[in-house]
Amino acid sequence: LIAEPRAAWNDVVKKAPPTTPATISQVASHAGVSRATVSRAFTHPEMLRGETVALVKESARRLRYFPNQIARALSTGRHSNVALVVPDIANPFFPPLIRAAQARADMAGYCVFLGDSNENSTREDVLVGQFAAQVEGLVLVSSRLSKERIHANAQLRSIVLVNRDVKGIPRVLIDTASGIVAAVAHLAELGHRRIAYVGGPAASWSNQQRRQAIHQTARRLGLEIAAIPARLPTFEAGMRAAPLTVASGATAAVAFDDLVAQGLLAGLAECEVEVPRAFSVVGCDDVLSNTTYPRLTTVSGRSAEAGRLAVELLVEALRSRTIREMRCVLDTHLVVGMTTAERKHP
Amino acid sequence: LIAEPRAAWNDVVKKAPPTTPATISQVASHAGVSRATVSRAFTHPEMLRGETVALVKESARRLRYFPNQIARALSTGRHSNVALVVPDIANPFFPPLIRAAQARADMAGYCVFLGDSNENSTREDVLVGQFAAQVEGLVLVSSRLSKERIHANAQLRSIVLVNRDVKGIPRVLIDTASGIVAAVAHLAELGHRRIAYVGGPAASWSNQQRRQAIHQTARRLGLEIAAIPARLPTFEAGMRAAPLTVASGATAAVAFDDLVAQGLLAGLAECEVEVPRAFSVVGCDDVLSNTTYPRLTTVSGRSAEAGRLAVELLVEALRSRTIREMRCVLDTHLVVGMTTAERKHP
């Protein structure tokens, strides 16, 4: 996939590998105390006399000692590691989510493993299995796993889902339907009577949710909908959908997500269709407003919040050692940008 | 930072927490063999009679047993975990790198911890310290750490750097200078005589590299350079830099990266400066070509390759238990898009 690097290698010196870290015993004997005391100096210093702590810490510093987390974990049964699995790190929907999740985990003292399933359920299952052996809990985002596999894994480790609605598993769902409804209403108000929906992956929970919201709202408002499948949620796919979209007779389009919308914009530009003068476009997820111009009219994202919240639920589940039937819905709203305008009446 | 989630909670049932995983002893007694045999069945099945392996595996399956990686790690001293630390997961330069690094690590049987330093060296140092206690090695991308801290950490764990040039530490560098040189030459050819450099973080190795390349090339070609600092590499910063850039008298600009370039484009549009008719813009890293229109003229990215390569070097260092003085340079080239054009002579 990735081209061979045309690289320049300057291979000069060989050095020794990193030194073996000092152990608790070495520090103990160096400081002239027991190993338990050294342990306490690091985990419960309040149990020790201040001088003792200082003595131990000084020895530790000189020996470059720091507690081996693995050994600690084996002993305590806790290691404060969690895993986050996403279908595609590079899809712009996920980085803000990952970032927020990581930040929240960090705040609670957890380190996070990151896994990329590459949109593949088999791979995801392997990843989850691998992680299960070394984390306390995991967050699965837009999981492609079957309900059964999710339940099976949840039996072993605490699991929180994002954008996947499985009963019995704590989950946080971004309800883009609410924003999509607003988007369609917005277009109706602008005078558009026929709207294209440039859809995403058929199997995706999000796509089904959005498609349904659009059709229902259109029916309610007496609008016509032209369905244009884009299959993959990519810029490319959106771009290819442009001619069909124009041909559909619609004067506005709602795209599966911002990536598709942006592609659509590019495609429309190539068809010499001016946006928003001659055609209006609405995206979804608001993941590109910080990188594109003109600002896309889109549905608010909240992916960062979803990530943060998911970790919060996970941490709480770990803390309380209970799993609640919990379904946390984040609603969305329309963010009006510069790609929608009144329908031009010829 | 993140608004409170307006969430709907449906808190219904409480359940038992995930069950405690089975241990090797339970499997051993269930299968009527010793713990050593169970261990071997999983790690060295070739040492056992086929039937014995099958027997053990069957017991394991029924007891839902799988080896505890923590215990295994403590025993063997190896756990095949590495860490990847970046300044900002959400900066579009990093996700492809993270993704490639993760994939490569996975291929070598390593799990990866992800850390986000939030562009902050203190935070980075804490993160690295935390990870150092539980990984075999780390990849630091665009590290904000001082040379001294990097060396100190490298003494403890194998470290590979990306886009940071510290002697003695294996590093992979994306040589954007080569692409930048081509960009400036390209602008010169188009007739531009005064070019603005909208720079990034002062402490960043990449920024220094790009700044220098621009100045040298400009001098060589007899062009003038106007330095406009954007400080943070963000869309916002680029946008704010637009008025200054116009005021500088330049007819073209090279931005620190695509994000800044895209912000600059937005800012220019608001100043009613038409691109590329009245002003040319060049980005760097080629991270937005799949999401924006019109296509930005930019310098090719190779961040995914850098990530993959860095992990490769790390894995190799871990395998061979040696650290080589290694400096791996990936060169770049100019990708001409639609944001550069001939200078309009009034």
Next chain:
DNA sequence: CTGTTAGCGCTTTCAG
């Protein structure tokens, strides 16, 4: 306040 004593769950010689 500090030392002693057991393990945590697994791997790995070393014997049979």
Next chain:
DNA sequence: CTGAAAGCGCTAACAG
């Protein structure tokens, strides 16, 4: 081929 035994480095009662 399989079992017994000795830890890996640390924490956590339990005594003093």
